[in-house]
Amino acid sequence: MQVIKDTKSLAEAIALLENIHASEGTLLKEHFQFTVSSLNPMNIIKDKISDTFSSPIFKNEIVKGSLGIATGLLSNSLIVGASGGLLNKVVASLVQTGISKVTSTNTEAIKDSGISFLKNVLTKMKIKS
Known part of the structure; x- marks a missing residue:
């Protein structure tokens, strides 16, 4: 992390942190949607049937x-x-x-x-x- 000496460097640091926050938020939402869909009972059954027939x-x-x-x-x-x-x-x-x-x-x-x-x-x- 850079040293903040004036308002310009403070604004840059805030913008950087906001970008990191936004990208991590997007990744978290995508991971949540993936988890919800993988825990859906129909998807679990479909995956198990697919695994069985492809065995x-x-x-x-x-x-x-x-x-x-x-x-x-x-x-x-x-x-x-x-x-x-x-x-x-x-x-x-x-x-x-x-x-x-x-x-x-x-x-x-x-x-x-x-x-x-x-x-x-x-x-x-x-x-x-």
């Missing part, structure tokens, strides 16, 4: 579940076909449940097998061209 773990679980359900439904439709009796439908439901469970627990092995299968098929297609 790689969540995406992996969705893929596992989808793969399990898809393979189960495919096996069910293959077993029952266009029309099936009661026993056929019960067996198909049991097979669907079993295949869904196995598929959802072994997605990494299935994914690795699928990737190697696709690589083999694509390399054979490339050789034949």
Whole structure:
């Protein structure tokens, strides 16, 4: 801080302090608005949902579940076909449940097998061209 010797330096010091006060006041208001919006319950819920859906773990679980359900439904439709009796439908439901469970627990092995299968098929297609 400068030494104040006359009214001119006093006016300069006052103007400087008023500028500092105004800029800090603006920053304080902005920080207050940010705090209010971040503590809004809807924003908290929205942020948590966004974090959950952007999580790689969540995406992996969705893929596992989808793969399990898809393979189960495919096996069910293959077993029952266009029309099936009661026993056929019960067996198909049991097979669907079993295949869904196995598929959802072994997605990494299935994914690795699928990737190697696709690589083999694509390399054979490339050789034949």
